[in-house]
Amino acid sequence: MSLPEQGAIAGELQAALHDSPVLLALFDRHDRLRYANAAFCQAYDVAPHETLSWSELMRRNYQRCIGALIYTHDFEAWLVSARSRRGKQVYRAFEADLTDGRWIWMTEAMQPDGSMLCVATDMSELKVSERELRQARDLAQRAAQTDPLTSICNRSAIMQQFARLLARAAANGLPLAVAIIDLDHFKQINDRLGHPAGDRVIIDFVQRIQPMLRPHDGFGRLGGEEFLLLLPGYSQSEAELSLHAMLAAVAASRPLPELPGFGYSCSAGLAMWRAGDDLAQLYARADVALYQAKASGRNTLCRH
Numbered sequence: 537m538s539l540p541e542q543g544a545i546a547g548e549l550q551a552a553l554h555d556s557p558v559l560l561a562l563f564d565r566h567d568r569l570r571y572a573n574a575a576f577c578q579a580y581d582v583a584p585h586e587t588l589s590w591s592e593l594m595r596r597n598y599q600r601c602i603g604a605l606i607y608t609h610d611f612e613a614w615l616v617s618a619r620s621r622r623g624k625q626v627y628r629a630f631e632a633d634l635t636d637g638r639w640i641w642m643t644e645a646m647q648p649d650g651s652m653l654c655v656a657t658d659m660s661e662l663k664v665s666e667r668e669l670r671q672a673r674d675l676a677q678r679a680a681q682t683d684p685l686t687s688i689c690n691r692s693a694i695m696q697q698f699a700r701l702l703a704r705a706a707a708n709g710l711p712l713a714v715a716i717i718d719l720d721h722f723k724q725i726n727d728r729l730g731h732p733a734g735d736r737v738i739i740d741f742v743q744r745i746q747p748m749l750r751p752h753d754g755f756g757r758l759g760g761e762e763f764l765l766l767l768p769g770y771s772q773s774e775a776e777l778s779l780h781a782m783l784a785a786v787a788a789s790r791p792l793p794e795l796p797g798f799g800y801s802c803s804a805g806l807a808m809w810r811a812g813d814d815l816a817q818l819y820a821r822a823d824v825a826l827y828q829a830k831a832s833g834r835n836t837l838c839r840h
């Protein structure tokens with residue numbers, strides 16, 4: 537095929553995609569909207585050439601009750617949970633309701649440059665029973681991957697993500713920073729203030745860290761007051777800078793309005809992937825670094 541023919545077909549394809557009833561959108565590696573076709577703009581009430589981030593788009597639509605139906609009374613908690621899943625797999629498909637009554641089947645395909653192609657088709661015609669079955673399966677799948685207290689990944693989900701990122705680092709040689717973060721003297725917090733207040737501190741910790749993450753970072757609760765952070769692509773100094781900022785944000789937090797003077801801190805152990813490392817070796821180094829951070833007085837970062 538000659539170049540002019542190819543150019544003509546590309547033009548026709550572009551026009552067809554733009555006017556297609558299928559919803560199409562492309563988000564860049566910072567999760568900012570780069571392109572949306574007419575159907576997507578109509579469904580999500582996006583003006584032509586608007587370049588909102590996905591979080592901004594969802595927040596705006598939630599406030600105005602347009603776009604995707606979001607079943608929550610606490611949008612920020614919903615956003616933390618949704619962002620902890622978004623962009624973490626090469627390909628993901630799920631069902632969503634639109635506020636105009638339509639049901640869509642949304643697919644998200646990650647591109648090699650970190651951007652995400654979203655394609656959604658209208659499936660309102662499908663029988664309700666089939667839909668209920670699929671919804672039940674989706675909910676069960678999500679529950680199996682989610683920590684119920686904080687709504688971020690649970691141990692099993694974050695360890696799966698760890699294995700995927702490690703395989704990618706081994707395949708392409710790009711850096712991978714791994715940090716274990718543990719809240720300091722958490723037993724004392726529980727003993728002094730009670731378990732429910734301890735729970736609120738754990739939730740506050742997640743809410744401090746989550747906004748500081750990039751879309752493709754991994755963050756999950758390993759158990760208790762221990763968390764795993766996966767920072768692909770970061771050099772050691774970038775990871776250290778980022779972790780120092782997180783430790784500072786946590787130390788500055790005052791999570792209990794009834795005790796305005798109460799603050800808390802956390803310690804972090806950082807390890808960088810080295811060629812030949814398996815998951816257990818890399819994890820063990822981060823764990824040793826965490827131990828050193830605790831031994832050297834807490835509220836600090838150590839690397840091993």
Ligand SMILES: Nc1nc2c(ncn2[C@@H]2O[C@H](COP(=O)(O)OP(=O)(O)OP(=O)(O)O)[C@@H](O)[C@H]2O)c(=O)[nH]1
Nearest residue numbers: 718719720721722723724726731734735760761830
């Ligand atoms: N509130 C609350 N507490 C929890 C939860 N999971 C674990 N814990 C408590 O977390 C505490 C962890 O205590 P330790 O492992 O001794 O650690 P620590 O007191 O933070 O001490 P360092 O890590 O050495 O700074 C225990 O008292 C657990 O009962 C939870 O979901 N909610």
